[in-house]
Structures are given as C-alpha cells and as structure tokens.
Amino acid sequence: MAFDDVKILSKKILIGIVIYLVPLIIIGGGLWLLTHLPNK
C-alpha cells in the first residue's frame, strides 16, 4: 500500500465517522434532551 492509498483510506474513514456521528448526535441528542426537559 502506497502513501496515497493510506491518504485515501484515511479520508474514507473520516467521511464514514462523520456520516455516523451526525445522525447519532441529532437522534441521540434529541432523545437525551427530552429526558432532561424541565419537570412541568
């Protein structure tokens, strides 16, 4: 594997992590916020 391949692979993993984190933050964060709504 050449250095260019490592760069492509790193970019791919980074994009994958972003695609994973964005919905997790919105959905997980949204549900978590509900559990921290003021009681009444």
Next chain:
Amino acid sequence: MAQNNTLTKNIGRDVTISLFIYALPVVAVYWYFVAQGQAPWLNNAHTPVAFSAPKFFNFIQPVFKNLQTWGFIVIALVLGIIEFSLGLYDNHWTKSERAIDIVCFIAPKVLLTPITAFFGLQLLPFVLPHFQNVFSWVPFWGGVFVIAIADDLTQYWYHRLHHQLPLLWRFHRTHHSAPYMGMAMASRQNFIYTVFFSQIYLTATLVYLGLGYAALFVTVIKSIITLSAHSSIAWDKPLYKYKALHPVAWVLERLISTPATHHAHHADTTDDGVGYYKGNFGNMFFIWDVIFGTGIITRQYPMSFGTKHYKQEEWYAQFLWPIFKSKKAGSELSAGGPQVAEDLPAPATLAVNQRDGRAAAIPA
C-alpha cells in the same frame, strides 16, 4: 468545474434537509407522548415491548431472530437456489465471478462479526458507560421509526457519496462490477466498504441505548426489501402488468427499492433510458431518492448490468483494494489506475438480446 459546483451545492442542500429528517422521529415520539399527557422519559418509565409475529410465521421466526448470524445466509441461499433453478444467471456466473461472490459472501460473516461485537460489547460500554438502555422508554413503533430513518438514510448517504465522490468510488466498484443481478452478487462488496458501513455502527449504538427490539424488526424488513431488490426474481412485474395494481405500484416504487429501480442502478449504461447508475441510491427506502431528486422511477429492466470498464479484475483486488492491487493494465484497481474510468473513452460493447428482455454485455 461547473458540474462539481452543482454537485457540492446539491450535497450541501440535501445534507441540510437530512438533518431535519433525522430529527423527525424524535419530534414525533415527543408529540405522541405530549398528546397523551405522558412523559415517560422523566423516569425511563416505558416498558419495552417485544414484537411478536403472527403464529403462522412461527416456523420462520428463528431465521429472522438470527438474521445477524446464520439467518441472512439461509434467506440468501434459498433465494439463490430459486434463481438458479429458474436459470436466471444464464452463463454470466463464470469461475472468476464465482470466486469474488463467494469470498464476499463468506468473509464478512467471519471477519465483521468480531468487529461489530467488539464495538457493541466493549467499545460502547467504555465510551458511554452510563448510557446503556437509557432510551428504553421509547415505544416499539417509535423505535422502529427512529431506526428505520437513522439506518437507511445513513446508508443512503454512505452509498451516494461512494458514487458521487471520485475518491470513494473504487471502494464500492466491486458491487457494480457484477455483470448480472441476483443473490450471488447481493453481498459482493469490497471488504473495506463493508467494514466501515456507518449505519451498522449507528444502529449498534442505538441498540446499546435501548432500541434493540425495534432494530431487530427493522433489520428483518430491510433485509427482505434489499435482498429482493437485488434478486433476479422480478416480484414487482405483476404490479406493472395489471392495471388494478397500478396504484399499489405507484406507492411502492416511490417508497421502497423495487427490483426495477434497483436493477436500473446496476445497469452499465444510461443510454437506453432505463439504466440509471448515477442515481437510485436508496437501499430499503427509495423515498430518499424522491426527496433529493437522485432517482429515476422505471418499470422496465436494463438490458445489461455491471460497468463498461470492468476488466475481470482478480478477486483479491476486488475484495481488498487498495491493500491488494489488480495486475490488469488500465484497471481502476491497478497501481496508478484512474480513480474513475468513466472519465476515459469507453470500450465498445455488444448487447445480445436474451429472453425476458435482458441482455449480456460482451467486451469487444
């Protein structure tokens, strides 16, 4: 350059819309309980409900309960046997194609399981130690709504970016190199594409957070839809043939991936007005393509499948590029090969009519 700007603009616009779509099920769950005057999230009060299928499905339940392990293999093998007995592969399944399909079918089952198990059982409890089952108050159908959107919209983006960003294309190319459709190629993927599937880890995280039953249910439905969309058994044809069924077809082809729309995605050309490999990225739901304008709905089947620039690369290069490279000169998978061969002039191909409106692409 103008094309790149348009693409970037479209991706930016569609990502913004997606953020709202991801939030939709959370808002729906909130309003559902507010309308009922309840707030189960305050003390995690909602009792998790397991989905139970009707009794006549009992014989098949173990298959779906074990979908992540042997269940998927059973479904794929049963459908594959039906396809073969109907002669749907013709003479396309050559020795080299067989090698790629079999390796891609078996290896991820062996290699991916320990990775996802480590993620779910070790990494998540380590990173989020106090969050296990924290959302188990979410009702079953709310969880289904959350997981269906979270999992499938995430896969849509993962898939779409592998087509639209040139640097990612070669990780997904193996899935499109098959010159046929069917169970044999449904799992055909470069291992690095599979192992970094974002939606696998997203769903695993939501399971850890307490949406396990919903995830199981969605996984079953999704597997049925995506496998049947890849299958060469065209279950949707009667929907187009009989006028009384046209309203059903109209809804289904916009909502989920049908064999017609997904086969179009695997076509090797867009010139026939049927194939559309530049779109139709939806996996379980086709509605993402409708919303983002990346889909073309067709009721016909492409003449031929695969990619015009396929060079029958070695199985190891298709399975593990860029770790292993192809020795085929000019291949996208060779050392120093083009990122996207589509930018180069295409070799001539000859389409041969076969029964059922299908055809084989023969390299000139």
